[in-house]
Amino acid sequence: MQAVQQLLERHPLVFFHLVTALGALILGSVLLMRRKGTPNHRLLGWTWVALMTGAAVSSAFIRDYGMPNIAGVTPIHLLVLLVAWQLPRGIWLIRRGNVAGHRATMKALYTGACVIAGIFTLLPGRFLGTLLWKNLLGVMA
Numbered sequence: 001m002q003a004v005q006q007l008l009e010r011h012p013l014v015f016f017h018l019v020t021a022l023g024a025l026i027l028g029s030v031l032l033m034r035r036k037g038t039p040n041h042r043l044l045g046w047t048w049v050a051l052m053t054g055a056a057v058s059s060a061f062i063r064d065y066g067m068p069n070i071a072g073v074t075p076i077h078l079l080v081l082l083v084a085w086q087l088p089r090g091i092w093l094i095r096r097g098n099v100a101g102h103r104a105t106m107k108a109l110y111t112g113a114c115v116i117a118g119i120f121t122l123l124p125g126r127f128l129g130t131l132l133w134k135n136l137l138g139v140m141a
Contacts, residue, residue, distance in 0.1 A: 013061060014062060017062060021118065021121075024113075028114055031044055032110065049091070052113065059077070059079070082113060
């Protein structure tokens with residue numbers, strides 16, 4: 001827990017990103033497993049949208065100079081554009097009654113921006129990957 005406390009103190013933006021991204025990952029899996037179209041689904045869905053927005057906006061300001069980049073902007077930052085486009089699109093689709101389009105958009109967004117991005121973020125050598133593998137679990141990264 002000391003590593004998490006240090007993360008909050010030294011890198012509050014990364015901490016905020018981690019909290020919102022983990023929240024979106026967990027809540028997204030709950031939403032995918034539960035019944036759709038209910039008032040509860042809608043409430044949790046809006047919460048997921050807020051978490052995804054927070055994660056995307058915060059990640060736009062996180063810089064990684066250890067990867068190939070242009071002024072600290074790396075290929076993973078393209079996910080910010082993906083979320084900025086797909087999140088409103090998913091909402092627009094359901095408001096138009098296109099349930100299949102909404103479902104496909106949100107599943108793809110969850111898979112790409114939460115699961116796949118999370119895997120790349122936790123690779124050994126990346127900031128959060130090192131925090132997890134070395135500091136929290138005691139495994140050399």
